[in-house]
């Protein structure tokens with residue numbers, strides 16, 4: 001895989017396995033001190049970055065748009081595509097969901113948690129959380145997950161695994 005040359009003053013951020021586009025964009029922006037609008041301008045994508053961070057994927061990001069983003073973030077367009085739902089898989093915008101066990105292994109929001117019909121994490125056999133089990137707050141959009149904590153009661157995402165119920169049925173779509 002060849003690396004894309006990005007502007008030398010930009011910090012490159014390596015995508016994590018299964019990471020959603022929203023989570024990746026948030027990390028890239030913070031590493032480079034960019035706002036959604038700023039990144040959108042740099043990539044010539046206008047307000048699209050802000051929409052994608054909220055998983056507003058209608059219209060769906062085009063190949064051209066992802067190629068433009070690839071040049072700025074230094075990650076190939078095909079890899080960016082993997083951060084989005086595959087063709088034919090519906091997305092659930094809300095609530096934002098979490099598997100604390102996955103987060104403990106790799107601190108990111110996974111795109112598959114938002115797939116329609118996805119109730120549990122098949123890696124851990126656990127039901128996904130759709131709110132903080134301690135205080136009931138909804139999770140923020142993944143682009144805003146800075147510290148891996150509930151924004152209201154500060155419970156760590158990894159700790160939340162203790163409250164995840166086992167799921168007994170096969171959850172794959």
Ligand SMILES: [Zn+2]
Nearest residue numbers: 099102121124
């Ligand atoms: Zn998991």
Ligand SMILES: [Zn+2]
Nearest residue numbers: 132135150153
């Ligand atoms: Zn909380």
